[in-house]
Amino acid sequence: MSRAAQGLRAWLLQRLSAVYLALYIxxxxxxxxxxxxxxxxxWRAWFGQPSTGVASAIFALALLLHAWVGMRDVLIxxxxxxxxxxxxxxxxxxxxxxxxxxxxxxxxxxxxxxGS
Amino acid sequence: xxxxxxxxxxxxxxxxxMQDYELDDGLLKSGMMLLDALLLLKARDESLSFRRSCQExxxxxxxxxxxxxxxxxxxxxxxxxxQPVVIRPLPGMPVIRDLVVDLEQFYRQYRNAKPFxxxxxxxxxxxxxxxxxxxxxxxxxxxxxxxxCCSTACPSFWWNPDKFLGPAALLQSWRFLADSRDxxxxxxxxxxxxxxxxxxxxxxxxxxxxxxxxxxxxxxxxRIKELMxxxxx
Numbered sequence: 001m002s003r004a005a006q007g008l009r010a011w012l013l014q015r016l017s018a019v020y021l022a023l024y025i026x027x028x029x030x031x032x033x034x035x036x037x038x039x040x041x042x043w044r045a046w047f048g049q050p051s052t053g054v055a056s057a058i059f060a061l062a063l064l065l066h067a068w069v070g071m072r073d074v075l076i077x078x079x080x081x082x083x084x085x086x087x088x089x090x091x092x093x094x095x096x097x098x099x100x101x102x103x104x105x106x107x108x109x110x111x112x113x114x115g116s
Numbered sequence: 117x118x119x120x121x122x123x124x125x126x127x128x129x130x131x132x133x134m135q136d137y138e139l140d141d142g143l144l145k146s147g148m149m150l151l152d153a154l155l156l157l158k159a160r161d162e163s164l165s166f167r168r169s170c171q172e173x174x175x176x177x178x179x180x181x182x183x184x185x186x187x188x189x190x191x192x193x194x195x196x197x198x199q200p201v202v203i204r205p206l207p208g209m210p211v212i213r214d215l216v217v218d219l220e221q222f223y224r225q226y227r228n229a230k231p232f233x234x235x236x237x238x239x240x241x242x243x244x245x246x247x248x249x250x251x252x253x254x255x256x257x258x259x260x261x262x263x264x265c266c267s268t269a270c271p272s273f274w275w276n277p278d279k280f281l282g283p284a285a286l287l288q289s290w291r292f293l294a295d296s297r298d299x300x301x302x303x304x305x306x307x308x309x310x311x312x313x314x315x316x317x318x319x320x321x322x323x324x325x326x327x328x329x330x331x332x333x334x335x336x337x338x339r340i341k342e343l344m345x346x347x348x349x
Contacts, residue, residue, distance in 0.1 A: 076316070
């Protein structure tokens with residue numbers, strides 16, 4: 001990664017993802033407010049819709065990128081031992097990547113026809 | 117009036133300690149500044165060390181941590197301080213003696229910001245002129261007296277004083293980026309790239325809170341980021 005990417009791009013990524021997170025957190029509950037979403041089937045149908053599914057997938061991606069930049073900042077500030085910092089960064093990257101795969105899998109399963 | 121002052125003489129003391137002092141209220145006049153009280157205390161105990169020069173908030177020598185807040189002793193009113201007045205050296209800097217700290221790290225970052233005009237044009241017969249509007253861009257930037265109150269109040273500077281430029285140096289960076297006569301914008305911005313030099317700033321704003329001249333390094337840092345975004349587009 002270039003030096004520019006480590007500084008400005010990470011910072012921009014954090015800001016832009018924050019905007020998306022804020023919009024999603026405001027709009028999603030508003031959209032869900034007037035719907036009958038009681039029960040598993042209703043939830044699954046709601047998140048199985050392409051629009052909500054894609055919006056939620058982007059939300060998960062934005063959340064994880066946001067968390068990555070934030071966590072990286074904390075580790076750069078406080079962990080001075082380079083090998084320890086790199087190990088923690090790698091562990092956190094794995095955790096985030098795992099979370100992303102898990103969320104995307106859940107969303108994909110919701111989008112498939114029920115029972116499959 | 118009661119004082120509790122950080123004392124450390126590396127030749128004699130194994131570790132720093134706080135020493136209590138008391139000044140007769142009869143000695144204190146209204147409108148007296150903390151520096152006046154320190155000078156009275158020094159007259160009594162001449163081993164007490166601190167820096168001072170102009171005594172009117174212009175030179176920036178007597179930056180210290182006063183009741184937990186960085187400030188200049190010469191423009192801090194005694195009447196506004198809670199007792200005992202706890203005085204410590206500027207945080208995070210190596211202590212040379214008592215309230216005197218080694219600011220080499222701070223000056224190194226200042227030098228890193230190249231705090232001078234870079235202009236490759238031939239030197240004109242007269243001054244390099246600016247319009248009043250161009251000159252206005254430097255207000256709130258050129259007034260910095262390098263007292264180090266801001267940078268030594270900045271947690272990001274505490275953690276990475278060798279890599280993060282700190283609010284004072286970044287204010288100067290913006291002071292020259294904002295100068296219509298400067299031609300080194302590209303070079304200056306490139307120098308600030310990477311995760312450390314500029315981007316360790318997390319807008320904590322301690323710098324704005326403590327600046328004795330009322331300057332706003334956080335805004336200057338924000339303007340640098342804006343310029344970087346514009347450049348990258």
